[in-house]
Amino acid sequence: MQCLITALKAESTPLIQQLKLERDKKLDFPFFVNQESSISLIGVGVGKKHIKSRIMEYMNYIDDQNVQFINIGIAGGKRSKTKIGDLYMINQICDEKLDKKYYPDILLNHTFNECAITTVENPILSGGEKYDTLVDMESHELFSSCSKFVPLQNIAILKIISDHMNNNESVFKENFVSKLINDKMDMILHFIDQFKSIHKMVTPLLFKNDENWIDDIIKKYLFTSYQRDQLVKYIKGYRIRNNEDQLPKIEFEIPKTKVDQKKIFHLIRETLKA
């Protein structure tokens, strides 16, 4: 599942429309999903306040450790370095109040310009002279929260310049922000699609059927957790040697004693090693 994260409704609306996402009220905050394309979107609001809890709730609900998070939103940029509407891939994330910096793992061959970003507590309206990076109010907390759940390669942050850290009233107009997103929609959609491929490059060694096979065997023969770990190791070895073959059928009698159980474990091991 891919999960787009936005702060403003004006950022999410064009994405929801374009990706045909539907509101799912199972979560108590803006949560939209298109099951068919396996894309969802959560709104976290402006600032850091709700980010951690909403990502946690989302992860609990979705029950999938292989989520890809993509933050799409607006940011302020230096007038001398950026233009309104420019799209950036973020490669370094600072926080004005914290020493900790994050570095997204940029593996995908994207075509965006890259830039660092600083997350601040309050909107910067005075030109932002002291900031040599883009500025927003969420990225640091977002990266911090998402990276607790998924590997680094599954997190990306895209920012569109909405202002030059001045008192630009258009930033507060929904249509203006939505237009910024819409203007870059093709590039965003292409990225989302490409980003999926990274996910496909990391496949677990064991298939879902293998996991079920292990669960059944453990249940049937009452193996210990140590024996389970051992079994997983042998099955991985089997999988490497036998590629996509079905795991062998195991039909021993249910053990009556611990000694019998150990014998059966040994026999299964030998079967898998053969």
Add this chain to the structure above:
Amino acid sequence: MKLLKPNFSHIYIERGAVGYPLSKIARSKFMGSTVIEIDHYKDVFNRRGQDFQLQKRSMKLILAKKTEPLLYEGSSMIQDYNTPNVYYNTPILNCLYNCDYCFLQGMYDSGNLVVFVNENEMMSAIDKKVSNPIDPSKPTVISISYNTDLLAMENILPLSRRWINYVKGKKDTVIEIRTKSALYDAISDIDPTDNVILSWTLSPESICSKYEAAAPPLKRRVNAVKKAITNGWKVRLCFDPIILVDGWFDTYSKFFNELFVEIDGHLIRDVTLGVFRMNKDYFNKIRKRDTRSDIYFSEYSTEEGSMIVDRHQRELAMREIKNILTKFIPENKILVWK
């Protein structure tokens, strides 16, 4: 367009490493790369949640300054070089290659490369150690390519060249540059010197293609060895690890018979032999990461915190291999690991 960024699309550089000559060379080699200044290399290299194997497909370069320790005591995983004064250092962390049996995948969380640019400080640390050896009657041997393949990087950063120039004329210091690279041409203009051991790890082609897929094929390595010998270098050959695949005896017999038609064994400095072995924690970490290599699903013994081929089997294998090798190389030149 390729799906992943090319290697070194990004260069992360510690602020304190910016002005060093090696940093300048690296940046000039990759002018189109995105350069990101960082506080400390570990902020990138030691991040949580990295995927070593995925990163190997799009490696980034990290330029940093090495701090103490600049020199480490020799590992118990290497052969006895007949001197207690054995050390290694780490001019680079990680390797351009990604051999299945390599401990680096278990040692590091990152597939990216760290180059330490303050080579002069590393060299001074060696000078200091050499001036106070454990056994003054023996030379001090430093493996400078233990956590990397230094020569493989030579077209990017001329590190081997700089280390050879450093050690030239220092009679009590010997450096070993161990490699699988075919890039000998990059240093072939340097006059050979006795206190540099150029060591090539060689394996039968079937082992190379299965377990050393990113390294040059056997033939190119052998050509590099031949050129180095012709130029007067005393080359070490490393048959390490010997992988005990099905039919290993025939595989290695054929390999040695063919190899020593090409290379005159008497011109070799020495050879090292050893079976697959690895620190248990690294081994388990690699297996946990869903490696696709069957090496990690064979049977091993645990000895002193290492996963290793069972003693009986390895002693037999080493004996047999040594027997074959003595046809080509004097026995006293064959260094066997345990």
